[in-house]
Amino acid sequence: MKSLAELAAIKDRMKQNATMREDGDNATRIVVGMATCGIAAGARGIINAVTTELAKRDLEHVTVAQTGCIGMCRLEPIMDVIVPGQEKVTYVHLTPEKVAKIISDHVVNGNVVAEYTIGAYENE
Amino acid sequence: MELYRSHVLLCAGTGCVASGCHAVSDAFEAELKAVGLEKEVKVVHTGCFGLCALGPIMIIYPEGSFYAQVKAEDCKEIVDEHLLKGRIVSRLLYHETVCEEEGLKSLSETGFYKKQTRVALRNCGVIDPEVIDEYIGFDGYAALGKALTEMTPSEVIDVIKASGLRGRGGAGFPTGLKWEFAAKAEGDQKYVCCNADEGDPGAFMDRSILEGDPHAVIEAMSIAAYAIGANQGYVYVRAEYPIAVHRLQIAIDQAKEYGLLGTNIFETGFDFDLEIRLGAGAFVCGEETALLMSIEGNRGEPRSRPPFPAVKGLFGKPTVLNNVETLANIPQIMLKGADWFSSMGTEKSKGTKVFALGGNVTNVGLVEIPMGITLREIVEEIGGGVPNGKKFKAAQTGGPSGGCIPAEHFDVPIDYENLAAVGSMMGSGGLIVMDEDNCMVDMAKFFLDFTVEESCGKCSPCRIGTKRLYEILEKITSGNGELEDLEKMEMLSNHISLSSLCALGQTASNPVKSMYRYFKDEYKAHVIDKTCPAGVCKDLLKYVVVPEKCIGCTVCAKVCPANCISGAVKQVHEINQSECIKCGVCMEKCKFDAIIKQ
Numbered sequence: 001m002k003s004l005a006e007l008a009a010i011k012d013r014m015k016q017n018a019t020m021r022e023d024g025d026n027a028t029r030i031v032v033g034m035a036t037c038g039i040a041a042g043a044r045g046i047i048n049a050v051t052t053e054l055a056k057r058d059l060e061h062v063t064v065a066q067t068g069c070i071g072m073c074r075l076e077p078i079m080d081v082i083v084p085g086q087e088k089v090t091y092v093h094l095t096p097e098k099v100a101k102i103i104s105d106h107v108v109n110g111n112v113v114a115e116y117t118i119g120a121y122e123n124e
Numbered sequence: 125m126e127l128y129r130s131h132v133l134l135c136a137g138t139g140c141v142a143s144g145c146h147a148v149s150d151a152f153e154a155e156l157k158a159v160g161l162e163k164e165v166k167v168v169h170t171g172c173f174g175l176c177a178l179g180p181i182m183i184i185y186p187e188g189s190f191y192a193q194v195k196a197e198d199c200k201e202i203v204d205e206h207l208l209k210g211r212i213v214s215r216l217l218y219h220e221t222v223c224e225e226e227g228l229k230s231l232s233e234t235g236f237y238k239k240q241t242r243v244a245l246r247n248c249g250v251i252d253p254e255v256i257d258e259y260i261g262f263d264g265y266a267a268l269g270k271a272l273t274e275m276t277p278s279e280v281i282d283v284i285k286a287s288g289l290r291g292r293g294g295a296g297f298p299t300g301l302k303w304e305f306a307a308k309a310e311g312d313q314k315y316v317c318c319n320a321d322e323g324d325p326g327a328f329m330d331r332s333i334l335e336g337d338p339h340a341v342i343e344a345m346s347i348a349a350y351a352i353g354a355n356q357g358y359v360y361v362r363a364e365y366p367i368a369v370h371r372l373q374i375a376i377d378q379a380k381e382y383g384l385l386g387t388n389i390f391e392t393g394f395d396f397d398l399e400i401r402l403g404a405g406a407f408v409c410g411e412e413t414a415l416l417m418s419i420e421g422n423r424g425e426p427r428s429r430p431p432f433p434a435v436k437g438l439f440g441k442p443t444v445l446n447n448v449e450t451l452a453n454i455p456q457i458m459l460k461g462a463d464w465f466s467s468m469g470t471e472k473s474k475g476t477k478v479f480a481l482g483g484n485v486t487n488v489g490l491v492e493i494p495m496g497i498t499l500r501e502i503v504e505e506i507g508g509g510v511p512n513g514k515k516f517k518a519a520q521t522g523g524p525s526g527g528c529i530p531a532e533h534f535d536v537p538i539d540y541e542n543l544a545a546v547g548s549m550m551g552s553g554g555l556i557v558m559d560e561d562n563c564m565v566d567m568a569k570f571f572l573d574f575t576v577e578e579s580c581g582k583c584s585p586c587r588i589g590t591k592r593l594y595e596i597l598e599k600i601t602s603g604n605g606e607l608e609d610l611e612k613m614e615m616l617s618n619h620i621s622l623s624s625l626c627a628l629g630q631t632a633s634n635p636v637k638s639m640y641r642y643f644k645d646e647y648k649a650h651v652i653d654k655t656c657p658a659g660v661c662k663d664l665l666k667y668v669v670v671p672e673k674c675i676g677c678t679v680c681a682k683v684c685p686a687n688c689i690s691g692a693v694k695q696v697h698e699i700n701q702s703e704c705i706k707c708g709v710c711m712e713k714c715k716f717d718a719i720i721k722q
Contacts (some may be wrong), residue, residue, distance in 0.1 A: 011264075034210045066207075
């Protein structure tokens with residue numbers, strides 16, 4: 001390495017580390033239900049889709065966590081998107097394709113994908 | 125870069141290595157593989173988190189769950205429950221982080237971390253010290269880049285001077301001033317050296333920084349070299365720190381590979397190379413002139429000053445010699461500015477200080493506090509107090525060169541001046557807590573025993589004086605002391621301080637002086653009453669049976685290794701004092717508290 005630009009490039013590449021190990025609440029949290037019911041319904045594929053999508057888009061300040069059974073096993077795989085300062089949005093019956101749309105529309109652009117939310121499902 | 129959804133930070137500092145973190149790490153990675161999570165979860169081996177008493181320590185992000193005393197057997201449960209199913213294993217959590225109403229409490233809210241400010245230790249327990257990219261990801265080498273491309277050497281020195289940073293090795297000399305002297309000194313060749321010869325018993329700040337964040341020291345030395353015009357540096361580290369040496373060598377190799385050490389760094393024409401020099405573990409080599417002697421390949425003995433190393437140091441050339449912790453502060457000061465640093469601390473002592481907390485305290489470990497908080501806050505809040513319901517008696521700072529701070533000065537704000545005023549010193553940062561069961565004559569003897577062993581022998585006040593002083597203390601603890609011995613002890617202590625060649629001798633009698641100053645009654649009890657109030661000095665105590673409590677169970681007689689307890693079953697027993705070796709086993713084993721120390 002010979003220049004400051006190269007140093008900055010490495011720093012950029014490593015920034016997820018810094019976000020991940022921060023002790024703060026300013027990150028968007030994506031929480032995937034990973035109890036037996038969730039795993040059986042395919043939550044493992046969902047969490048992989050989330051991380052792949054985040055890496056592809058190089059998103060900062062987003063953390064991925066998992067949680068246990070939310071209680072609505074029939075709606076699994078379930079995922080919460082919690083943007084700081086906003087109400088939690090719960091998405092149900094997820095597929096990797098739906099995840100991609102949620103990340104681009106909701107996490108990146110701030111538009112909740114209403115059709116995939118639990119509210120939309122219950123109105124059917 | 126691959127994105128991991130979870131980072132598992134596992135402490136791999138010396139403390140946790142000793143408590144078995146390698147076995148935990150192996151088991152953990154095997155479990156991850158078994159459930160196919162190795163591509164989703166990243167395991168990072170870091171430096172010291174500070175809470176060594178609870179090692180091996182594991183933190184899992186993004187939740188920030190702090191698992192303490194993790195065993196290899198626990199790994200399956202953590203992987204299956206936490207990482208696979210997202211259920212935190214609460215039985216393994218550090219109890220302070222569990223709070224009933226809100227569930228998991230942030231680590232920075234716990235008593236141990238709440239009052240800490242981590243500057244020198246900022247990356248310890250956060251990054252993998254063996255991966256240079258991790259350091260760079262946390263602003264690493266940005267300070268060096270800034271200094272080389274945007275600032276002149278004298279501007280760098282001005283920033284360090286304005287920050288108020290003082291040497292963390294113990295003496296507290298202003299770092300910026302030291303750099304300025306070396307920069308102004310005439311010489312065709314100059315050197316930057318790092319003093320990592322940490323020798324105080326109970327001190328391990330420098331070791332932890334080298335283990336947890338070696339690149340910070342390398343970066344700081346490069347900045348110092350630029351400021352004074354040096355192109356060669358040496359880190360003098362003791363061979364007894366194998367993990368620190370190993371990681372530092374990896375860090376140096378990586379920095380060279382990246383062109384952050386070597387020639388034409390950041391295309392500015394600045395050259396700097398760095399090498400490790402291993403010390404054999406002589407305490408005197410922590411003294412700056414002896415250390416430089418040792419790097420030159422000579423016997424590690426001090427010489428008189430002036431000339432100071434800044435003018436005439438290594439190989440007779442101008443040399444800056446800084447302590448590890450001092451250096452670890454430098455990159456942050458360069459990045460965040462002098463004002464940020466000087467906003468912490470007291471009027472004359474700026475910034476933070478790392479202490480190795482040990483002795484009779486609950487949270488044994490490594491802490492970094494802003495200057496000016498009180499000893500009480502360190503011991504009671506951060507340290508969790510004295511265990512087993514015992515009373516705080518005194519704290520020793522500065523190791524064998526420092527002094528004790530008694531309970532009456534418990535509220536003294538910690539900085540260089542205040543500690544000196546109460547007869548102790550900052551020292552390199554060892555802080556040993558003593559409770560009511562510690563005998564202050566015995567403690568003074570312990571520290572003096574260390575300096576007697578470690579005196580290099582070059583000057584007679586230290587070589588002979590400390591030995592004679594030790595003999596006086598031995599006489600007192602064995603019950604043969606006379607009143608005039610106390611006078612002699614005081615006089616000799618002062619003579620040694622005044623006439624020794626280097627700091628080792630000049631400070632050797634500090635523990636004796638300060639402990640006598642605050643605990644005169646205890647010394648007098650040894651001499652006049654021939655008793656040891658704390659019940660430590662064996663020659664001055666005896667074990668006796670309390671007849672009213674003894675039921676004659678015969679346990680004491682059975683366990684006595686000297687066979688000196690006699691008595692029939694269901695009869696009161698008796699200890700034969702002339703045969704007793706005072707091992708204390710009988711008192712420990714008696715279920716009826718019928719044996720006491722007198």
